[in-house]
Amino acid sequence: MKDKRPTDDQQASLEDFFGSDEEEEPEIVEPPQEVPPESSSNEQSIDENESTENDSDVDDEEIPPDDTEEMVTEIQVGERETPSNLPPSYLLSVDYAGAQRKAFARLYNPNDKKIYFWFDNTGHKPYCYTDYPPDVAETKIGRHRGFVRSERVELTDLLRDEPVKMTKIIASDPLSIGGSAGAIRERLVDRSGATNVSHAWEANIRYRNCYTYDTNIVSGLPYKIEDGNLIPSAPKLDKKMLDEFKSTFEADEDLEKIITEYAPMFFTEVPDIRRIALDIEVYTPVKNRIPDARTAPYQVTAIGLSDNEGYNKCFVLKRPEIKEGKKGADYPKEMELVYFEDEKAMLIEAFRIIDAYPIVLTFVGDAFDLQYLHNRAEKLGVNMNRHCPIYLARDLALLQRGIHVDLYRFLKNPSIRLYALSGAYEQFNLESIAKGLLGVGKLDLSDDISALNYFELAHYCWRDANLTLRLTTFDDNLLLRLIVLLMRVSRLSMEDVTRLYISSWIQSLFRQEHRSQKYIIPRRIDIDSSKSVEAQTEAMIKDKSFKGAIVIDPVAGVHFKATVLDFASLYPTIMKQHNISYETIDCPHESCQMDPDNRVPETDHWVCTERKGMISQTIGFFRDTRVKWFKPKSKDKALDEQTQEWYGVVEKALKVFVNAAYGVTGAQHFELFCMPAAESVTAYGRNAIIKTKEKAEEMGVRVLYGDTDSVFLDNPSEEQQKELVRWSTEELGIDLEVEKTYKYVALSDRKKNYIGVYESGYVEVKGLSGKKRNTPDFVQDAFREMLDVLSKVDTVEGFEAAKEEIREIVNSVIDRLEGKAEAYTPEELAFRVQITKRIGDYGLSKPQHVRAAEMLQKAGYDVPPGTIVEYIKIKGGDGLLPVQMAGEKSYWLDKDKYLDTLRSVFGQVLDSVGINFEELLGFTTLDQFF
């Protein structure tokens, strides 16, 4: 339907004569630089209750590009410890100190559990490259205050696979390169032509990363300081184990290098770093309103603190109107309640405590807790230099000494949620996350937070802090260890890795790779101009620019004993197998281009056989080591438990990278995005599925459905399954795995919509809206009941009995809707949708939830962006009513609207099992009577 041309083929379209402007290439003025994306500034106002509605089906392509603006830390490290000798300590972050004009590192010494600082002593300076010869470059730069000198260097241009001479422009400080008006990189722009052409390379890398790459520092690994020098000191790896590890790969010189580089990262364990979690409560005169952290207008009433060594306190401010109250049932014995008469004194004491910790954990600390504490302290006239360890940057709250980890930002990261933690939680509030990961929730409150008595307030506040801490301690410090591993692989500091997304991690990893090999990092314009930017395949989905994965049309109906075979990490395997990387696709070698074996299916692209692709090699290595070593070994009972657990963490970290490899590199905004590479990966993917389907059919097995990397087979025998798996390894070079056999699968005629029932009775629901969060609870509950019934069906005949049970479920729902049985509460009936903008910012045609928000606002409720609006559908008036207002007036439920919702949710499933929803409602058909 995307093509809205007249249906008559003979009719020409005017577009044919004018030329379509759809695909017009944007004028590229400059390479993508440090333009802060709009999105990041919004996060300030997002509160804990943000729903995941918009992120429900995040695929990695939609991860927003990360902010790359240069930022200079005005850190006061004068009084900090900068020893000239330090035993092996874990490097937690690399940063730049404005005052000293030097990079510095924070190191955690596990012996005394303190943070130590090390300042650069190599004289490393910020720089960028240009293709202007030094004299031209210097003329262009003119008298820039930050310019130090230029020098000629030779690098390798991977796009052309040849050496290239560049001029290195060295500056005194990072802001001189980029990040201030009139910076050097701005001066390296040729403005003489019709369009401006930038002649700056690698000018948009933050200096702290630039320093890390050049010095080959790996954050998260141990370093020692000896006579003022920073020296890697990862523990010696067991030779036997390392040899065994190496032997799992085919001998290869390049691989040897990669293994040497990564082995310390993968095999060095992570200590239980000393850390404290903090949570605050703030008085608010308006119920449900979260006070603005920027202005910090109200008193901080409580500060909960909980560390990993048994320190548990809650500071509580004495207020005249508040009583001590009674201790709740599970009031924590381990917590000490400390009263303060003076708010200022309370803040200063809290600052003193947290300043002593290497890591401070919060949940939404960037946008709220730490920001509020900082701004409140300032407002109360606290001597900030002397007492406050917090400093604020845009959307960030950082610490002078330690590292602030805002777990909200880290756990919101889709890679962490979906891949590392297997989607254990769906909403990004502490309640859901703690329930999902720890199995416990927040404390239920008896009153408004501002009116709570001291015991309950302290209990509530401390519990939040304690839950925050426990998020990093459960499963033997899983999350802490994961963070450190991700730091190592992505070469990012702890502050960065916990706040940035996978695309930045992968970008950082490859920037490091280029730097260490003396390859120039190409700019998007370089890749686009040396390879085609036009896709050769046509997108089948709107808004995509090239052809994606294949979906085999489902054979609608119920199929017993359907077996699903899938390709294990198909895209990463293809990238590795076919050597697909930005520099190896459509490579400059004529011999590669001429060899028909190198041709990519469905396209004119070819792959390189002269050189190994950087992306394919690294991702391929991650994939292989995960599959061949860490995954099996994490379950290997022959190993001690600690090693098994550690391998489990490494396996998860690798999974994150491997799963995202294609999503990131195949996304348009990625630094090394290359159209031919992206479309070649999907082309090979389609090829694999099509070939598998052909092979299965040749063997006499019917293919019921297929999507991207899996095929559903109609009751294949063991031998047939084995034969296909063997065939795939031999013919395609991709591992095909028997993923599961369903008791039955009910396919609807729409793609990506089915239920699969396992022998165990577990029901897998794909793409059906019964699971969507904005579906009212009563529908979700009924939907679950229905699945429960369907899960018990064992034979075709069984559906008849199931039908009657489902009829009962539907009947009782309708009875309750009609008021014939216990009526549903407004909460059970509520549709929940988040408003993402201010109400005034919505256009004239307002969707329902916005109209509900408007009604709330008129009734005196505060409805900031991020609020999840809950409303019910009623007859008359506006057709809806916010749940909060449902108690105030009488109304008629709009039963038909609710039936529509029920119908759309149930219909999707019932159709595929041959049950007519209308019939459940009492509609009959004539054929029953003839």
Place this chain on the structure above:
Amino acid sequence: MFHATLDSTSTWKQIVDALATLLTEVHFIVSKSGIILRQLDSSKAAMVDLVLPAKIFQEYDCDGNYDICLGVDELNKISKRMAGDDRLEFRLDEDDNRFEIKMIGQAQRQFKLQLLTAPDERTKKPSLEFDAKAEMFADAFKQAVKDIGVVSSHLRIAASGKTLTFTGEGDTGEAEVSMKAAGDESVIFHLEVSAKPTAMYALNYLSEIAKAMSTDSLTLQFSENKPMLLEFPIAEIGSISFILAPRVERDRRST
């Protein structure tokens, strides 16, 4: 060979209107004795049964058995072009696979419609027995349907003794219309009832059918929780019937 003429365009329009309420394609079965059509709507909740004996037509020649399958939209559009005093002429062009409709009036106009592929199976005539049979003014039935539609999306009909009752209930209230088959003023001419049947039907079907009714009287038959039959005469000796599946009360249904 099939050829027929009809003097009354209003009869033809009446037929097309009635068919258009339920169907998107019409499937006429033409034989020596006349034209019949029997089809279920797409949801199988309703059937239309049309009988047009050859005698309705002024001229009627048919030497065999033909399936004439046409799109309702097209047929409707052509009907709208007919003038009141036109004489109609129908012909099947087997060679070109066309159905020809000629309107002979001040000008002679001819439309040719391409035949659609006929379904493989013909719908069988259902055998139904009814507990209640009412002959009544069509208008009284139309008003009752409209009345119940104010509050409800379905109509319950009950017959008992000399009374026919239509009721409906919705979320916001109830409605009831009752008619007695007694006296000269009665809107019901004749009522036969055995037992005391009640049944419920979807109102959206009834409204559509009521709208398409253009006769003065109709026959209504139904049984307890069984289909309803509504029958109208066409050109005295022809007839058109609608059969409607009941809506079974959810909680009365045996489980």
